[in-house]
Amino acid sequence: DAGVIQSPRHEVTEMGQEVTLRCKPISGHDYLFWYRQTMMRGLELLIYFNNNVPIDDSGMPEDRFSAKMPNASFSTLKIQPSEPRDSAVYFCASSSVTTEAFFGQGTRLTVV
């Protein structure tokens, strides 16, 4: 298995633009997590899904953030409109009830 795959690896966008981050979890994993890493706040859980259903989105900072998981092999995290303070590394991770979480390599987002 190729592991958790995230795209793009880097994204630079202008303030006000829509940004979509993508994640392909490990096949067979039924939990998917989105984390954000910043210098100020460290690593924080934004939202997680179980069997494609959002379970806890209490970490989503604002309504500008939304996440979807249309099927077991794909999830998106969208920011609309983006702001400079959204600049961070966004990680996707997946797990099952018998395995610890595996992380993707992250997407570094820069909003200018």
Added chain:
Amino acid sequence: AQTVTQSQPEMSVQEAETVTLSCTYDTSESDYYLFWYKQPPSRQMILVIRQEAYKQQNATENRFSVNFQKAAKSFSLKISDSQLGDAAMYFCAYRRPGGTSYGKLTFGQGTILTVHP
């Protein structure tokens, strides 16, 4: 809510020497899991070692071992025979037990480890 604290923002060690990274946590639960993750410059989060709270024996993975003090809520990582490839940011993390909690991690702030040749 659980909290994880790493009080050492940066640590350094000479190659082949031993270094210990500190972590404390706060929880009201009796059963839980603790982890150390390594994040090299590539950004990849790599699981280094895992400790189950109900196990008294400290976990060991090759050159990596932990000192788990449940009563003190302390969980330190010892790296023996340090190698240049050990240079990275290290995160201590906590999660609750149960299948639904896999991946729901609470992280510390991280410790940057530098290894000098």
